[in-house]
Amino acid sequence: MPLTDAKIRNAKPADKPQKLADGGGLYLEVRPTGAKLWRYRYRIAGKENVFAIGDYPTIGLSDAREEHRKARALVEQGIHPSHNRQAERLANVTANANTFEAVAREWIAKKSAGWTPYYLRQVERFMAADVFPYVGKLPIRSVTAAHLLEIIRRIEGRGAETVALLVRQWSSAIFRYAVATLRADSDPAAALKGAIHRPKVEHRKPLSRDQIGDFAKALDEYGGYRTTVIALRLMLLTFVRTVELRKAEWSEFDLDRAEWRIPAERMKMREPHVVPLSKQAVELLRELHTHTGGRGMLFPNYRNPKECMTATTLNRALERMGFNGKDSIGFSAHGFRATASTILNEMGYRPDVIERQLAHAERNKVRASYNQAQYMEDRRTMMQEWADMVGEMTAGGAKCQG
Numbered sequence: 001m002p003l004t005d006a007k008i009r010n011a012k013p014a015d016k017p018q019k020l021a022d023g024g025g026l027y028l029e030v031r032p033t034g035a036k037l038w039r040y041r042y043r044i045a046g047k048e049n050v051f052a053i054g055d056y057p058t059i060g061l062s063d064a065r066e067e068h069r070k071a072r073a074l075v076e077q078g079i080h081p082s083h084n085r086q087a088e089r090l091a092n093v094t095a096n097a098n099t100f101e102a103v104a105r106e107w108i109a110k111k112s113a114g115w116t117p118y119y120l121r122q123v124e125r126f127m128a129a130d131v132f133p134y135v136g137k138l139p140i141r142s143v144t145a146a147h148l149l150e151i152i153r154r155i156e157g158r159g160a161e162t163v164a165l166l167v168r169q170w171s172s173a174i175f176r177y178a179v180a181t182l183r184a185d186s187d188p189a190a191a192l193k194g195a196i197h198r199p200k201v202e203h204r205k206p207l208s209r210d211q212i213g214d215f216a217k218a219l220d221e222y223g224g225y226r227t228t229v230i231a232l233r234l235m236l237l238t239f240v241r242t243v244e245l246r247k248a249e250w251s252e253f254d255l256d257r258a259e260w261r262i263p264a265e266r267m268k269m270r271e272p273h274v275v276p277l278s279k280q281a282v283e284l285l286r287e288l289h290t291h292t293g294g295r296g297m298l299f300p301n302y303r304n305p306k307e308c309m310t311a312t313t314l315n316r317a318l319e320r321m322g323f324n325g326k327d328s329i330g331f332s333a334h335g336f337r338a339t340a341s342t343i344l345n346e347m348g349y350r351p352d353v354i355e356r357q358l359a360h361a362e363r364n365k366v367r368a369s370y371n372q373a374q375y376m377e378d379r380r381t382m383m384q385e386w387a388d389m390v391g392e393m394t395a396g397g398a399k400c401q402g
Contacts, residue, residue: 247308
């Protein structure tokens with residue numbers, strides 16, 4: 001006869017263990033100590049086994065019958081319930097060790113060698129602030145598309161659409177890594193592609209030829225540090241990326257050969273880049289050397305000399321000069337690149353030569369190496385002619401025609 005709750009409650013311990021059968025191999029063992037334990041007796045391959053389901057009253061009658069049902073289903077497949085329980089516990093331990101944050105940090109460590117320090121800090125900062133507090137402690141298999149959608153919509157809600165897009169991309173890469181290392185079955189972030197509206201890209205506004213003259217006049221009248229003035233003039237003459245100039249070191253320059261060799265680790269495309277220097281650029285650098293030549297960096301930070309000029313220094317100078325900020329033409333330090341590219345293309349210089357000097361990516365690595373060597377003399381000529389033309393523009397003289 002099947003057990004009842006009343007019969008189980010009223011069962012008293014005896015000198016020897018008692019077995020109260022419920023049916024199908026399930027029984028309650030009442031020990032002399034008063035402990036009541038659920039047991040399931042079964043056979044696999046003709047051998048009798050006993051599976052310990054748990055104790056009463058922690059596991060009540062209905063729960064014990066449900067566990068018995070699951071165990072019988074396993075036995076019918078030739079699986080020992082105790083073996084299955086051990087496998088589930090191991091899987092849970094592994095899942096708890098492989099949290100989203102643990103796998104994400106492992107992915108970051110694997111990828112960081114190919115990233116710039118700025119990009120690494122960006123990934124670590126946004127993941128730590130926007131993702132880990134919400135799903136970091138969850139096993140990565142438990143993180144769903146719904147979790148990630150809530151996260152990126154929260155980021156989008158504060159007006160950081162670009163960050164939301166990056167977080168989705170990084171999360172997708174983390175899941176693909178987890179799949180490849182057998183810790184996830186799919187990439188839920190892939191389903192969210194298109195969930196965030198990509199903001200319209202505001203392209204850097206270039207200076208017109210007339211505005212270059214206005215810029216030079218404003219720079220002559222600028223009352224800030226002389227090193228900041230030299231930095232802005234060099235930006236116009238070399239049109240490198242802002243970070244490449246700010247972090248430049250004197251060891252990278254050969255003023256006698258009029259060359260600046262930027263190492264790969266400071267380049268966006270992670271390839272070394274050579275900047276031919278015009279006579280005007282060399283003259284500015286020799287002057288700068290009298291200010292900072294005794295230090296490693298061309299543009300050390302005045303407040304913290306061990307660091308370089310901050311990213312905002314040049315743009316704030318442009319703002320004070322009336323070229324950046326509200327009620328201005330919206331020009332930033334990065335816009336020197338667009339300025340040079342626009343005017344040099346108008347003048348008829350070969351696009352490949354201009355692109356090489358801008359250090360834009362060349363998908364074909366063999367061609368990239370060939371072009372760098374082939375175009376060097378063309379680039380030297382172009383950089384000097386550009387500097388001469390800028391000189392004419394800033395002096396108010398005749399402007400070169402393309």
